Amino acid sequence: MALLQITEPGQAVDPHQRKHAAGIDLGTTNSLIAAVRAGETDTLPDFGGAHLLPSVVRYHTDGSVTVGAKALESAKEDPLNTIVSVKRLMGRGLEDVDTLGDQMPYDFVTKDKKGMPDINVASGPVSPVEVSAEILRNLAHRGEATLAGPLDGVVITVPAYFDDAQRQATKDAATLAHLNVLRLLNEPTAAAVAYGLDSGTEGVIAVYDLGGGTFDISLLRLNRGVFEVLSTGGNSALGGDDFDRAVASWLLAASGIEGEISKGQFRGLMLEARAIKEALSDQASVKVDIDLDGLIVKSEITREIFDELVAPFVGDSIKACRRAVRDAGVGLEDIKHVVLVGGSTRVPTVRAKVASYFHTEPLSNIDPDRVVAIGAAIQANILVGNKSDDEVLLLDVLPLSLGLETMGGLVEKVITRNTAIPVAKAQEFTTYKDGQTAMLIHIVQGERELVSDCRSLAQFELRGIPPMVAGAAKIQVMFQVDADGILSVSAKELSTGVETHIEVKPSYGLTEDEITTMLKASFEYAEADVATRSLTEAKVDTQRVIDAVANAIALDGDRLLSQQERSSLNETLAEVQAIATNSERASEITAASERLAKASDEFASRRMDDSVRQALAGTSLDELSESIADAED
């Protein structure tokens, strides 16, 4: 780590210009926020010194909310209003919730049994997205207090295995918490960033991430400052909670308890099971003797018994590893390092099984609970524009295949798993009836052949197709997956060039309208803020555009703009800057910002072309110097 920062004269970064960025690990059990401060990256503690924020939200009758350790304490006494493991509900439907069984003792409500269910709490129904937003808001406040200023941008991590609906739900939660998301980063990639930058590793790295509720395995290659995700796999419903549940069931059986137990008793039992699991990491056995509201649980559990109880879950994780290694097209001998992430990797049998499968002792010198947030903070700091050297580029892949429903409930894959993103694919459709003007398209995600075995992402209704004889219309539907792994769709009728209208009905997400309503509701919470906040947001957003354009002119204006173009763009820039500084009307500022974006469009396009040319020129030079170096060897 650099002790002294030496900067060229004239290049010194104005300390007021330094932007505040943070990495957020939004976990099933615990969440964290981390930031780079004075060259050091670490997680940020709350006022009491705790780094981990339990991902628990309690709703009170008066509409107020408690988040974190305090809420967790109340889990036993107020289980229905205290939401734990909300991450498992993100982008999920009622049928998924049913498979989670006892773990989710809440009162779920859905509109016509479809979509992501709301949870009925003391103050009314809340969406899992809103619950997650409370956690994000809490962390953001911590970050703003520590960094002494508003956050310019955050990187939020998600399991690599998260599908589109789950990613979108996470982004929606950030929107509700008023956070500017620079990137959704896969958790394993974040962990590798944390290790990769510190140790300068080159080669294939496996990241084994066993958290409370999700398991991820990712294989990454680090090559010349580029992190390339070779493959990802895992199970979005496998984690340390399963260990706890296995221990809890064993305890009930060993104590001869049968039949129903109350929700409160179940919670207490699960907390006890978790404590036992943690104790067994350094003890050979643990004695249990507890009284849960009259339910007496008395027994002794050894590490051998525990290892046996969790073996099926660990075995499932190793199977997923085997698949990921195969998908990556590498051999076990190519894997240089294994990185451990997630609290559940502290369990000795997990470490042993991982070491034995990969034939290498896994790395764990960064706290497995914090490593993801730390990696996210490093990346957030780069993306917000604070750092130009040591840059790491993260190339991600699509975690699950995207497909369309065809006749007979079968899936036709449009983009296959592990394709490098961003990616786009066009697919052509035609009408099957004369004069047909609309068509329903169902998008699913998953690897199986039947629609019913895959995850429904969205239904798209194409409308406004010009009436023609059957089979004459050619509708091209474009599927675009961005760098965050989120899908967007557009459509066009090719023979007439008519853009068809698309109505998106996300199967498990929130519609734009619902998000707007929720945002408004959160505004009403502090009504006085509304005008101020939208004005501040317009100013911040516009300043971002102004800075970007000004910076681009300073860098490339000489080469890529004519004298006249340059002065005209500078003029617009000055006008917009004046409006952004002086205006008190959000709409006026936004309009000015759009004008500047339009005026700089051609320049942006030239810069991109220039970048591409330079990239390739750079390659040839690099290769030249490499081949010289090779010759000298």
Added chain:
Amino acid sequence: MDFQQTFFEIFQLPEAYHLDVDQLSSSYLELQKRIHPDNFSSATDTEKRHSLQWATHVNEAFTTLKSPLQRAIYMLEQRGLSIAHNPDLEPAFLMSQIELREELDDISETASEEIDAALSRLDGFKSSVKETLSSLEGSFAVQFDVELAAAEQTTYKMQFMNKLLVAADQLEEQLLDY
């Protein structure tokens, strides 16, 4: 923005079937370092859009060129040939395909008794398919310059062999109890 460039031109590679995979990869990485949307997180929406389009295009070009089969199909398409869905192939080749499929079924059937033997037979099967594929790739490179129709036939054969490899991989997955 020039989307008219061929995939080879994007990476400044010669328009030839045999390509230097290392050079392809390093050009790809250099390009993505410049144009990937991560470089434009704080940029204007216009720049973000350009970057997304370019990164998408470069990914498609890279994926196509990296795969020997996709590369062959792409080169034929560049010459105005489109790939048939039900191509006519020599009876001898089709016969050998049937035999290979039967061998795969046979490996699958014997697996329940001798899993290790089945796996090692499957390994052998896969390497022989891969050998055939690499010799087909060699033929394509030669034929493409002299006889396009022959190159097209070779591409169909590559398609068949690739499907066989996918089937073998699926069987392996079953046998390993994924």
